[in-house]
Amino acid sequence: MDSSNDEALDIIVTNVVATFRTRCHLNLRTIALEGTNVIYKPEVGKVLMKLRKPMITASIWSSGKIICTGATSEDESKLGARRLARSLQKLGFKVRFSDYKVVNVLAVCSMPFAVHLIDFTKNNRPIASYEPELHPAATYRIKNLKATVQVFSTGSLTVTGPNVQNVATAVEQVYPLLFECQKPLCN
């Protein structure tokens, strides 16, 4: 029964955040002056470089550490990161692509039913928390997967986790709990 629900639910990955190192010091002023599509933020000490082809924004620090956000899949993120390293190489830095790691994956999913958040929170007391004054969604944190699921009363979910596999598992885990607390369709 669960596997058939898997196929029905499509989990759309909207954001993948990855970090990597260039193993060399980067001169931010040079990048800011000569790079294309860059924004220099001297007060923080980083340069934002936006790529068009995989739609990616990267924050580049002078230590050589780069955080790459905005990709829609893990492969795209890696591709964008490599492309970014290549463009830095073209600017003249001795870039070595190393320590690539996907840090966070954000996905959205929609249940075919609306969820009664108050019942959901009551049934899953310590793991789920719901503060309507602070945020309209109930947050469900799965400790062993290190994933957080935010459930809205319309039935949409946003899931964040360290990789796509965990995100999928989190949705599978949370589905039966949500199924119990769904709102009947007579309304």
Add this chain to the structure above:
Amino acid sequence: AALLSRPAVALALPRVQCPNHPDALLVEDYRAGDMICPECGLVVGDRVIDVGSEWRTFTNEKAVKDPSRVGDAQNPLLNGGDLTTMISKGTGAASFDEFGNSKYQNRRTMSSSDRAMLNAFKEITTMADRINLPRNIIDRTNNLFKQVYEQKSLKGRANDAIASACLYIACRQEGVPRTFKEICAVSRISKKEIGRCFKLILKALETSVDLITTGDFMSRFCSNLGLPKQVQMAATFIARKAVELDLVPGRSPISVAAAAIYMASQASAEKKTQKEIGDIAGVADVTIRQSYRLIYPRAADLFPPDFKFDTPVDKLPQL
């Protein structure tokens, strides 16, 4: 601490014993200041200091100061046992220096490790006083703060923020929740920071709180607006019914309560504007408007059956 007037037990060293009966427990005769062996009657120790009270006190109706008690009331739950001695500011001419400065000007800092905690307690009492919270909530808040402070997991956060969040949690735990905005009004900390500290404290103390319902706020909001009991009961009924029928999914209970109060007051003789209600509840009047629009279609079902309408249901304002 009150001076005790029961026979004092001998200290571990030096221990007096009757030479003939080393096992016998000595009896203290405090009037003569002797320690007497009960077996043979030998006076073993003499010139024992009397620890009874220094003067006799007769029961006084006023009894504001009891001369045999010294010091402030102890706060054993919250402090580390305050037994230090402080030098107070002197009275009379002899306590001043040549230049007019007072001698012993530095009142020695007592228990400097708990100074921050005492400061926080003072702040909590001030905040609670502004919204007239009873003593039991203040005590609960102090206890929560002490637990959080001793755990040290939130050490980097401002003490005021932690105090405000503890106050919020205490009100919730006592069954009389206050909205974040109400706590904000008596604290200098922003709602965002109080919310963050609130979540951190729940994680640190591993407790959870009950969810807020619309009924928790009705009595306070209605009395602040000056609405009669009938209207308050009607508003409570409307809000509860609206949540049961799920007419307002995803809306904060405060907004639903405010909309219910608006509907009930508009149907009665005491009509309040959305702005007034929004002011009291801390809700924007557009928010009330939104929630009102959601409950308006089923207005006829939401009113309690025995409600006396000043304005009938079909004449209710439609925004």
